[in-house]
Structure formats: C-alpha cells, structure tokens
Amino acid sequence: MRTSIATVSLSGSLTEKLTAASRAGFDGVEIFENDLLASPLTPEEIRARCADLGLTVDLYQPMRDIEAVPPDEFTRNLRRARHKFELMGRLGADTVLVCSSVSPLAVDDDALAAEQLSELAGLAQDFGIRVAYEALAWGRHVSTYDHAWHIVETAGHPALGTCLDSFHILSRVSGPKDLEGIEAIPGEKIFFLQLADAPLLAMDVLQWSRHYRCFPGQGGFDVAGLLGHVLRTGYDGPLSLEIFNDVFRQAEAGPTAVDARRSLLVLQEAVGAVAPPAPVVPTGVAFAELVTPDADPLSTLLRALGFARTARHRSKPVDLWQQGAAGVLVNTGTAVRRDGTRLAAIGLESPDPAAAARRAEALLAPVLPRRRAPEDALLDAVAAPDGTELFFCATNRPRLPDWRADFEDVEHPAAASDVSGIDHLALTQPWHHFDEAALFHRSVLGLKAQESVDVADPYGLLRSRAVTTPDGSVRIALSVGAAPTDDTVHAQHIALATDDVVTAARRFLTAGGRLLPIPVNYYDDLAARYEFADGELETYRELGILYDRDAHGTFRHCYTHTVGRVFFELVQRDGGYRGYGAPNAPVRLAAQHAVRRLTGG
Ligand SMILES: O=C(O)c1ccc(O)c(O)c1
Numbered sequence: 337m338r339t340s341i342a343t344v345s346l347s348g349s350l351t352e353k354l355t356a357a358s359r360a361g362f363d364g365v366e367i368f369e370n371d372l373l374a375s376p377l378t379p380e381e382i383r384a385r386c387a388d389l390g391l392t393v394d395l396y397q398p399m400r401d402i403e404a405v406p407p408d409e410f411t412r413n414l415r416r417a418r419h420k421f422e423l424m425g426r427l428g429a430d431t432v433l434v435c436s437s438v439s440p441l442a443v444d445d446d447a448l449a450a451e452q453l454s455e456l457a458g459l460a461q462d463f464g465i466r467v468a469y470e471a472l473a474w475g476r477h478v479s480t481y482d483h484a485w486h487i488v489e490t491a492g493h494p495a496l497g498t499c500l501d502s503f504h505i506l507s508r509v510s511g512p513k514d515l516e517g518i519e520a521i522p523g524e525k526i527f528f529l530q531l532a533d534a535p536l537l538a539m540d541v542l543q544w545s546r547h548y549r550c551f552p553g554q555g556g557f558d559v560a561g562l563l564g565h566v567l568r569t570g571y572d573g574p575l576s577l578e579i580f581n582d583v584f585r586q587a588e589a590g591p592t593a594v595d596a597r598r599s600l601l602v603l604q605e606a607v608g609a610v611a612p613p614a615p616v617v618p619t620g621v622a623f624a625e626l627v628t629p630d631a632d633p634l635s636t637l638l639r640a641l642g643f644a645r646t647a648r649h650r651s652k653p654v655d656l657w658q659q660g661a662a663g664v665l666v667n668t669g670t671a672v673r674r675d676g677t678r679l680a681a682i683g684l685e686s687p688d689p690a691a692a693a694r695r696a697e698a699l700l701a702p703v704l705p706r707r708r709a710p711e712d713a714l715l716d717a718v719a720a721p722d723g724t725e726l727f728f729c730a731t732n733r734p735r736l737p738d739w740r741a742d743f744e745d746v747e748h749p750a751a752a753s754d755v756s757g758i759d760h761l762a763l764t765q766p767w768h769h770f771d772e773a774a775l776f777h778r779s780v781l782g783l784k785a786q787e788s789v790d791v792a793d794p795y796g797l798l799r800s801r802a803v804t805t806p807d808g809s810v811r812i813a814l815s816v817g818a819a820p821t822d823d824t825v826h827a828q829h830i831a832l833a834t835d836d837v838v839t840a841a842r843r844f845l846t847a848g849g850r851l852l853p854i855p856v857n858y859y860d861d862l863a864a865r866y867e868f869a870d871g872e873l874e875t876y877r878e879l880g881i882l883y884d885r886d887a888h889g890t891f892r893h894c895y896t897h898t899v900g901r902v903f904f905e906l907v908q909r910d911g912g913y914r915g916y917g918a919p920n921a922p923v924r925l926a927a928q929h930a931v932r933r934l935t936g937g
C-alpha cells in the first residue's frame with residue numbers, strides 16, 4: 337500500500353517539505369499549487385528532485401470552481417485547465433484534484449456539472465491526466481461524497497473519478513450508516529483517497545478543516561472505519577495525508593513527517609494492512625530518572641519525602657532512591673548545567689522488553705543504544721517525542737537483563753512507609769508535540785488516551801491528556817501550553833502514591849520539607865461544594881491538601897516545592913478515582929507562580 341502526504345501538511349519551502357517526506361519514508365506527495373507557485377524551482381526541477389528523493393507526484397491540487405457554471409465562464413475554466421495540464425506534464429503528475437465549486441456563479445444542476453466535468457476530463461485525457469472530483473464539506477451545491485460520486489457516475493467518463501477525503505466525509509455524517517454508500521463506488525472510480533482526522537469541535541466546518549485537522553489517530557473521527565469501507569471497494573491507490581493544521585505549519589517538517597508516517601502505520605495496522613510487532617503493554621513504573629547538576633537539593637527533598645538512598649550505579653554517578661515500590665534515580669553524570677534538574681528518563685516494567693523495543697522501532701521511535709557503557713546491562717530504550725528516554729525494564733525476572741544489576745547496594749537507613757509507589761508522571765510537552773505525544777504513547781506503548789482537558793493557568797491555557805494502562809499501573813499525564821511556558825512552573829512532576837496523604841504530608845513537613853501553600857479561598861469553595869467530617873477541611877487547609885471527587889472515588893493531593901524543573905506530588909487516590917485533580921490545577925498553577933515570584937525560583 338503506497339503512502340503519500342500533501343505538501344500543505346508540512347512546514348517550510350517545497351524542497352524542505354519534499355526532503356522531510358522522503359526521509360520519513362513516504363512513497364509520494366500531493367503537490368499543493370501554492371507550494372509550487374512559491375518555489376524557485378521549475379516544474380522540471382521539482383520533478384527531478386522528487387525522483388532523486390524516491391517520491392512520486394501522486395496528485396496536483398486543487399483546481400477550484402470549475403463545474404456547473406454558465407458557458408462563457410466554463411470556457412475560461414477550460415483555458416485555465418489546459419494551462420495546468422501542461423504544467424502537470426512538466427511536473428510528472430497524472431492526477432488532478434478538482435474540488436466542488438464554492439463559486440456564486442455555480443448553479444444547482446447536476447446534469448450540467450456532469451456534462452462540464454466530462455468535458456474537462458476529455459481535455460485531461462488528451463494530456464494523459466485523470467480528474468479526481470472531491471466534495472468539499474462546504475461546497476455550494478455539492479458537499480457530500482455520495483453527491484460527488486453521483487455526478488461522476490452520471491458523467492461516465494473514463495478519465496473522471498472521485499477523490500474521497502475523510503475530513504469532508506466524517507465532518508458531515510451523522511452515523512456509520514452514512515458511510516455504507518462508499519462501498520457502492522467501484523474501487524477503480526476512486527481516483528484518490530485523502531486521510532485526515534480532527535478533534536470533535538462544534539464550529540464552522542471550513543474553519544475546522546483549514547485549522548484543526550490532525551493526523552489519523554490524533555482526533556475524534558473513526559478514520560480506520562472509513563478506510564475499511566474504501567479498501568473493500570478494491571481501491572488500491574495511495575493512502576495520502578492531507579492535513580491543514582496551524583501547529584504543523586509552524587513545527588519543524590522532519591519530526592512532523594515522522595509523526596505522519598507513524599499515524600499511517602497505526603491506521604494501516606488497524607485495518608489489518610500491516611502487522612508491526614504487537615504492543616507490549618507495560619505493567620508498572622520501575623523508576624523515574626532525574627538528571628541534575630547538583631544532587632544536594634534533590635537528596636534533601638527525597639529524604640524529607642521518606643526515601644532512602646539504597647544503591648549506587650557501579651560505573652556512573654547515579655543513585656537509586658527507594659520507598660515502597662517507588663524508585664527514583666538521581667543522575668549527576670549527564671546534566672547540562674543550563675537545563676538544571678529535569679526528568680530525563682522513565683523505566684517501564686515490561687513483560688517483554690525486547691519485543692516492546694521492536695514495536696517502538698517499527699513505529700519509528702528513535703532507538704537508543706542498548707548499552708550506555710561497556711559494563712552496563714543490556715537495556716532496550718527509545719526516545720519519546722519530547723526527548724524523554726523510555727527504558728523497557730525487567731526487575732528481578734529470570735533470563736531477562738535486570739536494570740538493578742547495574743546498581744550496588746549501599747548502607748542506608750530504612751525508608752519511611754508513607755509512599756507505596758509512583759501514582760503518575762506528569763510530562764510537559766513542547767507546544768508542537770502534544771498530539772504526536774498522545775499518539776506515540778498510545779500506539780508505541782499500548783496505553784489508552786483519556787479525553788483532553790483544558791486547564792487555566794494565570795498566564796495561559798494548558799491542555800492536559802492522560803495516557804494510562806487499563807489497570808492504572810502506568811499513568812502519564814501529558815500537558816502543553818499554547819505559548820512558550822515558564823519552565824519552573826510548567827515543570828515535570830512525579831506523583832507519589834500514598835494511603836494517607838495527611839500523615840505523609842506531616843512527615844514531610846516535620847522532616848523539613850516545604851509544601852505549596854494554597855489560598856484560603858480555595859477551602860471556602862471546597863466547604864461550599866462538599867461536606868467534610870469535623871476538622872477534615874481544617875487539616876487540608878493547614879497542610880495545603882487539595883481535594884477532588886469523581887463518580888468513582890476521591891483524590892487528595894499536595895505539592896512539594898520545585899527543584900529546577902521538577903517537583904513531587906503526594907497523592908491519595910481512593911475508591912477508584914480516575915482523574916488527576918484537574919479541577920484543582922488552576923489553583924496549583926497560580927500558587928506555583930506566586931511562589932516563583934516570591935523566591936525567584
Ligand atoms: O480547504 C480547501 O480549500 C481544500 C482544498 C483541497 C482539498 O483537498 C481540501 O480537502 C480542502
């Protein structure tokens with residue numbers, strides 16, 4: 337199955353777009369007219385460049401406002417078309433996309449539309465070109481795929497077929513029944529297939545299409561279901577991504593093209609067209625690794641939280657801190673002073689580390705060297721889109737390399753028993769990697785993505801989306817701001833699970849820790865929303881504990897101060913509560929901004 341991508345989906349000059357598409361492994365491209373017009377290269381040079389890069393020019397697009405117009409207007413359209421067909425000859429493109437007219441001159445007359453498209457196809461045929469007619473969801477008289485097909489069928493011209501675009505189709509249908517008509521179209525009359533997803537938004541369809549499309553699997557449409565219908569017609573043309581997206585227009589083309597290819601691979605897997613190694617769902621978090629130029633502030637913080645330094649890496653300045661099942665590595669070896677303290681890696685307990693890495697690689701995740709130093713154990717690891725290293729680990733399992741083998745136990749006082757494990761990890765994503773990150777964690781790691789939620793920050797709006805295993809043994813909360821963010825506030829954090837957040841918080845304070853102070857107004861509001869036992873609310877207010885409830889249970893949580901770009905959260909999750917305290921996040925963010933203003937860090 338050939339894969340293709342429209343140049344409009346990627347940022348940069350035409351040359352940059354073509355290079356990115358080729359490097360990511362696409363077979364072909366749709367060339368958007370604007371990209372050609374703005375290019376200093378001649379059509380012949382573009383053709384040669386594509387050939388050098390191993391890309392075919394699968395589509396030239398779009399031609400607009402062609403059909404169902406008065407005769408003199410149509411004569412002008414044919415003149416324009418002849419010009420473009422000559423250009424396409426020079427470019428080496430044999431299919432042109434004609435989108436349904438939005439012109440005020442167009443009349444509601446299917447017979448006229450069919451007659452004129454047939455005439456256009458006749459002219460195209462003289463140039464060895466095929467015309468693919470696409471219904472824009474906002475077309476003036478033709479806005480649905482079955483209407484466009486009806487006109488193509490009526491025209492009955494061999495050089496005229498239809499182009500199906502999943503956005504235009506799925507933004508208009510009200511249920512799966514509406515898609516069944518696709519299978520009534522003979523596969524050979526579907527001249528092209530464009531695939532795009534989009535978040536489910538209630539807005540004008542043109543704006544939705546031009547700004548919010550995203551790669552399949554990143555939005556709310558059932559693109560795989562639609563693809564299934566199309567493939568059952570016998571369609572064997574390219575699967576092409578046509579994504580108008582404000583973020584992709586700005587982000588670097590190279591990573592966007594890789595994200596695009598991964599999206600298509602996952603989509604092809606969903607319809608059984610490719611079979612990468614199956615997902616190996618992690619079963620827990622073995623460790624979180626912090627990299628820091630100065631271990632002292634972290635050691636102080638971890639000790640106050642009740643952790644004990646239990647082991648040291650045999651060959652590198654890396655300490656293992658443990659409490660309950662929670663493991664935190666503190667690495668002073670690879671820190672870049674300018675980056676400060678940050679969460680650099682996550683160890684995921686994996687039932688089959690090597691197989692997990694094979695899937696990641698098949699889905700284009702950058703694979704990291706298996707051995708970081710000659711004496712280290714072999715560990716499989718890949719990089720997530722934000723650069724976080726993901727290790728697929730085994731702990732104490734016969735026949736598998738054990739990450740613990742690289743560590744030597746050290747004398748240590750007993751850890752406290754307040755923290756039982758890692759509840760979740762919260763990773764701030766670079767602004768242009770959010771959708772990619774969710775798809776990556778879902779497809780590569782086999783996690784499930786929850787709905788994304790908006791969180792108000794005093795200086796911006798954050799989007800947050802959790803990816804988890806079904807049993808909650810691994811929970812990662814991804815978040816992103818719309819603008820460049822304050823790294824010390826929009827930091828990454830490690831949420832530690834406790835059965836008793838009040839005791840854990842008190843212990844932490846007694847040991848010299850500092851908890852994030854929460855305004856009294858917050859507790860007044862809590863008192864209005866919920867009934868608490870005598871004294872309960874007062875305790876929360878005293879300690880800075882936040883509270884939330886959902887249909888399943890309750891959530892009590894508080895935050896430590898921040899070291900570099902990292903802070904900790906103590907979390908008591910009861911009764912199967914599913915969330916992350918999102919309603920409290922604006923209060924937490926404001927409080928962190930306030931602390932930062934006071935302390936400058
Ligand atoms: O937004 C548009 O105009 C436009 C143009 C060409 C397409 O293939 C499309 O799906 C939309």
Ligand SMILES: [Mg+2]
Pocket residue numbers: 470501530578
């Ligand atoms: Mg389209």
